[in-house]
Amino acid sequence: MKKLTIALVLTAITVSACGGATDGGLVVYSGRTENLVGPLFEDFTEQTGIAVEVRYGQSADLALLIQQEGDRSPADVFISQSPGAIGLLAGENLLAKLSDETGALVPVEYRNTSREWIGLSGRVRVVVYNSDLVDGSELPASVFDLVEPRYRGRVALAPANGSFQDFVTGMREVHGDELTLSWLTAMDDNESPTYANNTAIVQAVARGEVEMGLVNHYYNLRALAEDPSLPSVNHFFEDVGSLVIITAIGILDSSSDVEKAEELVRFLLSPRSQQFFSEETFEYPLATGSQATAELTDLVDLQVMTYDFEDLSGGLTRTKELIDASGLEAP
Numbered sequence: 001m002k003k004l005t006i007a008l009v010l011t012a013i014t015v016s017a018c019g020g021a022t023d024g025g026l027v028v029y030s031g032r033t034e035n036l037v038g039p040l041f042e043d044f045t046e047q048t049g050i051a052v053e054v055r056y057g058q059s060a061d062l063a064l065l066i067q068q069e070g071d072r073s074p075a076d077v078f079i080s081q082s083p084g085a086i087g088l089l090a091g092e093n094l095l096a097k098l099s100d101e102t103g104a105l106v107p108v109e110y111r112n113t114s115r116e117w118i119g120l121s122g123r124v125r126v127v128v129y130n131s132d133l134v135d136g137s138e139l140p141a142s143v144f145d146l147v148e149p150r151y152r153g154r155v156a157l158a159p160a161n162g163s164f165q166d167f168v169t170g171m172r173e174v175h176g177d178e179l180t181l182s183w184l185t186a187m188d189d190n191e192s193p194t195y196a197n198n199t200a201i202v203q204a205v206a207r208g209e210v211e212m213g214l215v216n217h218y219y220n221l222r223a224l225a226e227d228p229s230l231p232s233v234n235h236f237f238e239d240v241g242s243l244v245i246i247t248a249i250g251i252l253d254s255s256s257d258v259e260k261a262e263e264l265v266r267f268l269l270s271p272r273s274q275q276f277f278s279e280e281t282f283e284y285p286l287a288t289g290s291q292a293t294a295e296l297t298d299l300v301d302l303q304v305m306t307y308d309f310e311d312l313s314g315g316l317t318r319t320k321e322l323i324d325a326s327g328l329e330a331p
Contacts, residue, residue, distance in 0.1 A: 025051030026260055027074045029066065031059025031081040031162075032247060036281050044267045050260055059085035059162055060316070066094060066252065076255040077264055079247065082166045083117070084316045086248045090116040095250040096258055098265065105269045110246055110286045119246035120268050121277040122284035123216040125167050126234040126242060127155070128202055133211045136235070143214075143241025147186035156193045156201045156213030159323050160330035163198065163216050163245055169319045170243040177322060184326030194331050206232045216245070221282040221295055236297075246286065 025045075030037055034056055041052040055062065055075070063085035066073050078095075080086035089095050095116040103115040110119035127146075129139065134154075140146065146155050158164050171180045193210050195201045201213035202220050208231075220232050236242045249268065251261040267273060274285035278293045285292060 024257075025053065026076045026257070026264060028052055028054045028077045028079060028264075029062045029075045030054050030056050030079045031062055031085060032056075032079055037079065039280075040268060040273050040276060043272070044264055047267070048263065050263070052264070063088050067092065070094075071254045073252060073254055075252050076257060076261045077249065077251055079120070079249045080117075081162050081247060082245050083112075083248050084162070084166055084169065086117045086250050087112070088316070089250065089252075090114075094253055096253045096255065096261075098251065099262060102262055102266055102269075105266065105287050107286070107288060117248045117250035118265065118269070119286045120249050121274075121281070122244050122246045122286055123163065123218055124236065124242050124244050124284070125163070126215060126217045126220075126236055127212050128205050128215050128220045128232050128234055129212040130205050130208055130231050131233045132231040133208060136233070139212075139235045141238045143237050143239060144183060147183060147190055149190070151190060151212075153191040153193065154211040155187070155190075156195055156204060156210045157187060157328065158195050158197050158201060158213075158215075158330070159328040161197050164214065165316065165319050165323070166245050167214070167240070167243050168323060169316065170245075171240050172319060172322070174240050177318070181322045181326060184322060184328060188327040192328075194328060196331060202232060206230045214241075218282040225282070244284075247283070 028041065034054070038054070041054060044050065045052055057065075059081040062078065063080070066075060066078060066089060069075075078086060078089065086095070090112060098115040098118060100115075103111060103118065106118050110122070111117065127139065127143075129136075138150075145151075168180060168184070171183065195204060195213070198215040198219040201210070201215050202223050204210045205213050206223060217234050217236075220234050223232060224230055249265055251258055251265065255261050269287045271287070271290065274287045274290040277283045278285045278290070278296065282293070282295060284296060
């Protein structure tokens with residue numbers, strides 16, 4: 001078994017050893033990077049006077065760290081890139097139940113039934129393609145068509161990426177392990193090039209190194225915001241290939257100040273924060289009544305895949321086993 005390396009970045013002041021920020025503020029473990037959520041923490045502190053200390057890292061690594069720390073974890077709040085990692089903590093009763101008031105801020109399909117975690121924003125899986133190299137008519141409606149010989153060597157994957165693994169978990173839940181392993185193996189047999197993450201795939205597609213790649217929708221939108229001349233275009237599937245994946249947030253049951261922690265959760269679901277997600281990070285806002293920016297095709301106009309997101313909170317270990325068994329490897 002490979003050893004898991006936990007790589008974390010600690011910002012702000014030192015975190016105490018047995019729970020809570022040293023100045024009575026909040027400690028957040030964030031699986032989302034600083035450029036995606038850091039400005040919101042600063043805004044929260046400015047508005048409320050509540051200091052926020054943040055550990056940034058991979059969602060799965062942070063969830064494992066919280067597991068190890070148990071009741072002595074300094075974390076008050078955990079933000080996960082997807083339901084998978086936070087579902088692990090919910091399954092071990094490490095998360096507090098959110099209030100009815102907070103739970104009601106988001107439609108029921110974007111939170112777990114016991115209100116231990118709730119969605120903040122959403123991403124959709126797409127295939128990004130280079131329009132100088134690929135005619136849009138060549139793109140299939142189903143992700144399963146990508147195993148055909150005509151796509152050999154043309155579709156990049158990021159098998160070690162959390163969102164790719166969530167997508168594979170979604171495929172398992174909808175279609176079963178046998179078909180999922182068959183698809184993964186066929187993609188490997190079809191000589192799909194592999195990259196470290198979504199950003200690397202979008203960059204490779206834009207420069208013509210590879211013609212297409214499976215990513216989250218917003219990576220290409222950010223690239224186009226910086227350089228509108230790029231030939232990269234998002235294509236949406238009509239099946240599990242365009243699964244909606246949510247960023248989730250929960251409060252640690254061991255938090256010394258659940259009330260302040262829930263205030264942060266509500267702030268991140270406020271119209272101001274939801275607008276930030278939509279306009280600055282090009283994600284889909286999930287709070288009831290929130291509106292997506294014009295650059296985003298409305299979810300109701302897309303034939304994207306949605307289902308019970310609690311299904312994504314389990315089975316990550318099995319998903320990784322299937323990816324390994326398929327032969328796909330990270331670069």
